[in-house]
Amino acid sequence: MDAPIPFRPLPSRAPPRAATGPFAALRRHLFGTPGNAVTTLLLAALLWAALPPALGWLVGHAVWRADYAACRALEHTAACWGFVAEKWRLILFGRYPYLEQWRPLAATAIVVAALVVTAIPAFWRRELVWLWGAALAAFFVLMSGGIPGLAGVDTGLWGGLPLTVLLTLIGMGASIPIGILLALARRSDLPLLRAMATLYIELVRGVPLITVLFTASFVFPLLLPQGFHLDVLTRVALGIVLFQAAYMAEVVRGGLQALPKGQAEAAAALGLSWWRTQRQVILPQALTLVIPSFVNSLLSTFMDTSLVTVVSMYDLTGALRLALGDAQWRNFFLEGYLFVALIYFACCFAMSRYSHWLEHRLGRWTRR
């Protein structure tokens, strides 16, 4: 037999130049085909026509001072940010006593700082529980006062951004664990537990949030035993949590269903108990899978909190409506809504980018 021919691997080469680099990709995407080229040119023309006037209205010719006469003279040919300059504290803090508004500012700053810390993986330790305990305690003490040096402020007066942030935080923070338990119950082997979880989820999902809020605000107090009092904020927060939990449960269930049966079987075969299996094997995978849906819910909770205005609580949008109650400035509602929209957008955009990053980081194991 002849000697076998030895294998000689060819050296690897870099890809050809024309196919790489940001410009090549751009050119291909923007002008690759006649259709693409026409679309690109049309959109460019549209931007060219629309952008300068829009910028002129928003920025260039706008009035920035709280100068009512100057604003009127504009006759809406440019934005009057004077309204926002005049009313921003009312919009941001609602009916909270004017002289005490440093308190909601500080309270919100503390909670946002805690959120930022929580977002950083280096801080993902058990101690975060303490951080949140302290942050929430500080929030409530600052907001409600009633201790020496801080005048008491009724929760009914809380409003604006702090209220929006608080309701979102409680809504998400409490509904995620409840939702996880509901989802596990709905997939349980125990028929009664399964039936009850299913019933709850389907019932709540069949009711609009606004109804839940009305119930929490007006009906719930009638059901409480005599002498037992829950203030309106607690009742509304409870309503949002119980509502949101049903949706969270379905989000989590989606993640649980996406996992192959072999995962739970392998854990069981190793002797892990049911709870351990869920905790160490199933939930970490399922929850990572549903981060995009979680963030979806987070964003909608954030914006749905504006519904609390129907029960006379003034979140960010509610506080804006309070500000628009001033007859003099009533005509500048567009500027007011743009301002509030900017705040919502900034928050949502930050959360959305963060979730993309988080998904990427936690999902490292899904990439080969």
Added chain:
Amino acid sequence: MPDTEPIIRLAGVNKWFGPFHVLKDIDLDVARGERIVIAGPSGSGKSTLIRCINRLEEHQEGTIVVDGVTLTDDVKAVEKIRREVGMVFQQFNLFPHLTVLENLMLAPHWVLGLPHADAEERALQQLARVHIGEQAHKYPGQLSGGQQQRVAIARAMCMRPRIMLFDEPTSALDPEMVKEVLDVMIELAEGGMTMLVVTHEMGFAKSVADRVVFMDQGQVVEQAPPGEFFANARHERSRAFLSKILG
């Protein structure tokens, strides 16, 4: 308990999936250190049989006694048995969100309560045994199929089981990786492990098994030492099966 007692005893075991009678009157004794290969056509109930031994499936009639513990609904008894019985699956079923090392440390830590350092030492020891020590910090998705299955074997071995169940451990592997997994299994067998192996690898059966159990349609049709079974199967069904898979 004298060592002559079987470590696994199935007596009159019957199981149904809904109306479908999947296991019929199974009697099977396995001695300590015995290596059993279970063979049979697809759908004959091989997987179901071994999954009943660690109660991934429940049987409805008959008794299963594993290492002195009778399988019942009692969760404690089931968890006790699962600690003694390791299982390797066709699809590996490694935990993809954990590194190889974490996969191995999970059960020793949470089930046996070993401290982190001890669990890690045990895990590295087992990884070395399956010749894969240098992959400890990778995720399962970064390994080849053969490496993943060896990790799965090491993961089961970290519990120091007395019995190992294998359900077609090489069926999902590319041909060039089958041998590396079989070699690890042979080493286990040489170490005296009690093994029940569902496989179509007849070479493995011939060289390693003490006994071949042939199943068809939920029954144990025939059991015999491999030499006897391959040279001289007594049942018509066994011969038909052998002629198909040996060609």
